[in-house]
Amino acid sequence: MRVLMFTWEFPPLISGGLGTACYGIVKGLLKKGIEVDLVLPSKEEIYFPLRKESDADELPVKFISISKQEEYFKEVFHSVSEKYSYLGLDTIPESYFNKAEITTYFEELTRSYTYSTKVPFKKIIENLEGTEDIFEKVKEFTMRAEKYARILDFDIIHAHDWLTYSAGIIARSISGKKLVTHIHATEFDRAGGGGDIRIHNIEYSGMTEADSVIAVSRYTAEMVISRYLIDTGKVSIVHNAHNINVRGYINRKKIFKDPVVLFLGRITLQKGPDYFLEASKRILKEFPKVRFIMAGAGDMERKIVHRSAKYRLKNRFLFTGFLNGEHVAEMFTNSDIYVLSSVSEPFGIAPLEAMSYGLATIISKQSGVAEVIQNAVKVDFWDVDLLTSSILDLLRDTEKRNKLGESGRKEVETIKWDKACDEINSVYIKTIG
Amino acid sequence: MINIVFYFQVHQPFRIRNFSVLDIGKGLDPFDDKLNKEVMRKVAEKCYLPTNKLLLELIEKFEGKFKIAYSITGTAIEQFKMYAPEVLYSFRDLAKTNCVEFLSETYYHSLAFLYDKEEFLEQVRMHRKTIQEEFGFSPITFRNTELIYQDTLSDIIWEEEGFKVIITEGVDRILDWRSPLYAYMNPNKTMHMLLKYYSLSDDIAFRFSNKGWVEYPLTVDKFVKWVDDLNMVEKGKKNLFLNLFMDYETFGEHQWEETGIFEFVKHLPQKALKTKRIEFSWPSDVLQKANYKPESISFPEPVSWADMERDLSAWKENDLQNNALEAFYEILPKVKASGSVELLEKARKLSTSDHYYYMSTKYFQDGDVHKYFSPYSSPENAYRNFMNALTDLEESL
Secondary structure: OEEEEEOOOEOOEOOOHHHHHHHHHHHHHHHOOOEEEEEOOOOOOEEEEEOOOOHHHHOOOEEOOHHHHHHHHHOOOOOHHHHHHHHOOOOOOOOOOOHHHHHHHHHHHHHOOOHHHHHHHHHHHHHOOOOOHHHHHHHHHHHHHHHHHHHOOOOEEEEEOHHHHHHHHHHHHHHOOEEEEEEOOOHHHHHOOOOOHHHHHHHHHHHHHOOEEEEOOHHHHHHHHHHOOOOHHHEEEOOOOOOOOHHHHHOOOOOOOOOEEEEEOOOOHHHOHHHHHHHHHHHHHHOOOOEEEEEOOOOOHHHHHHHHHHOOOHHHEEEEEOOOHHHHHHHHHOOOEEEEOOOOEOOOOHHHHHHHOOOEEEEEOOEOHHHHOOOOEEEOOOOHHHHHHHHHHHHHOHHHHHHHHHHHHHHHHOOOHHHHHHHHHHHHHHHHO | OEEEEEEEEEOOOOOEOOOOHHHOOOOOOOEOHHHHHHHHHHHHHHHHHHHHHHHHHHHHHHOOOOOEEEEEOHHHHHHHHHHOHHHHHHHHHHHHOOOEEEOEOOOOOEOHHHHOHHHHHHHHHHHHHHHHHHHOOOOOEEOOHHHOEOHHHHHHHHHOOOOOEEEEEOOHHHHOOOOOOOOEEOOOOOOEEEEEOHHHHHHHHOOOOOOOOOOOOOOHHHHHHHHHHHHHHOOOOOOEEEEEEEEHHHEOOOEOHHHOHHHHHHHHHHHHHHOOOEEEEOHHHHHHHOOOOOEEOOOOOOEOOOOOOOOOOOOOOOHHHHHHHHHHHHHHHHHHHHOOHHHHHHHHHOOEOHHHHOOOOOOHHHHHHHHHHOOOOOHHHHHHHHHHHHHHHHHOO
16 A cells, blocks of 8 residues: 655654654654655655655655656765755745735646536635745645656555645545545634634635545544534544653653753743743742753744743743754753643644653643553643642642652653554544455 | 043953853853853954054153043953953053053953842952952042942942042933033042043944944044034033043944044043143043032933833843842842852853843844844843853752
8 A cells, every 4th residue: 555645843843742743643653555656845845755664754755846856865964964955845835926826727637627626626725825835835845746646556545634634635635545634633622712714614625525534632623523523423533642752761861950840832822821820920939949841943932931920930931942852862861840831732643752761751641642551640721729729739848749750751661653543544444444 | 621531441251151050050151161262362452452452552642641540340350361361461561551541340351230239349359359460550430330330339438438420421410401511429429420421432433433423534623623613511610521422432343443433532631631621631630620610410210221121120130130129139149158269260250241131132222232242132131041040059068
């Protein structure tokens, strides 16, 4: 079996949990002998023909254009980063097209199709209206989907999150192959309420046009069914898993003398950084010998920095700014308690990572990860009182903290991508029929 | 008679490097050696060396009639020694002319006066000792960081032996109907005071090269006429003091050589002295030249020479600044208690006011000035680096 897979993130192109999850999925599928043609928002028109497990790390490249492929073979790269830079994978893809061009393009494209196939195209044009950078990039990505669908040979299409749903729909219409859309997050999670109507529409199209929908948790499946009114029979739940990092656990070291409570994720409304801050403020009044670290970047960062200063938390509340993969690992090894304070978290891979480092973990009940984990403290994100007392309890009781960290570490070892990929494979088989 | 009192501020902070949480505890130097060297070399070439040379020539030419004053911070002197020793030698040459007064301030150009009186006095003593060692001069005039001043400062400084004069900003809301051209005293009548004449100071320091300014270009003739006209304020025979206080980096750095700033300075003394109604004086000359009993002037609230507000808002207005300052002065006693000389020196370099200035989030014009002087991309980044460096220090105790 071969899968044409569209995703916006994949290592090294990564900004959040989506890339980590896609990596786990692709690697797990390859291990089962399922081949993947991976398409990313690269600057060059390329795809990655992944055939064996190691390809997920090495990322062999194929260009759509044969002459460019020949040029590429002549290039000598001294480092991996040089190769990525050549492919335009290190920077944000540029936007080349404007609205008029995209409309003409779709008119051309739809001429040869019957009315029923034209409908999704029309919707795509409407949905992609916008001049923001991200919409420009999605447009460009979508317009390329046609080429991949024509040239490549595959059995099923798999598209991850709203940024690639339109590409998936195009590829489905052209190839006649079945489409699976994978819901890692919805606009309801990201915006914590209303959100961008255009994105909602794209998500709705992605779910209705798809032959199967995979949700990363029961929490997300319920949202897909109740808010987007998607047929329950089409929806499957496949929980995310985690890539175990034993080395990180062994190399446990400490920068700080006092225990460290860590928030690690994008500093956005969805992640509930303000609830973490409020709890920190209350804890420091009772237990001053602790450091709170907020790791990551995001549009609420400035606000949280100023508010932490307003609360006069002194240097007990610190900020790292954006961290790359290596530094994320270092941050985990230097922490004791991990807190996921998300307001709405479809899944949440970071707590699994934290647990693999032996951190005592507290997770929001409004998350998918809460469905699969037993050895963590679970609190409603809005219950700052309980969050405060839970952290305080673990700070005061070192033995309890260590015990929770150890049992969590053992538990997380059992949550493997192999199992998740078995389930994804079942969805493929069922969908192809 | 009007006395032009030139005082130039010479200061360079030890700027903090990009300091991540993960850099804590790794024994890294929190200060950006490369950047500090780069700035010092640049300012030495553009300002310190050419301006010192020019002023030395003028002092020699006018044989005692042209006098100036400097306040040079300890952190600047340390960086001269590290990156540009020839600058220090040229200041020593100026000192040897006996036409230069050196003022006293905190060694680290800090805000200690506002937070920790004992630390403040320790830094004042450190600085005084350094000035004596480097230039053989014992200061009797005091200027606090950025001309920050309130009545209590006079009382504290008076307790220290030898101080007789304090200078600060001629703030309108304090002066009210009074003129900054007269000598004043603090309410307890223990210290003589000179107040900066900000409009003429800023004409040189900020407006000199501004082509949108109605008086552009500022010629020596024009400036000398303005100064001479100020004599009309005084109907009797009282000596006036026109206090032109500014950053030394005005010459060649803020106002580039191409603006003609050096030519302006070069021809100013001759034109001014020719009037016979203008002289050049040191701040401490007020003790002899004030041929009247100075009136008392009270500064109940702190003032400074910064921004439009001329208060403390450039350093301690927003939460970032206040949290950083409070955290610093909470940790400082712990550093002292540790007895480590090395850590105390590191801590004190963090007391320099510039670090808090970079955290300012003021908008409009003043925000622009802050941005011009800041090596960081945002106030939040400045805050983050500072707090991480401070935590590094605390963790190494």
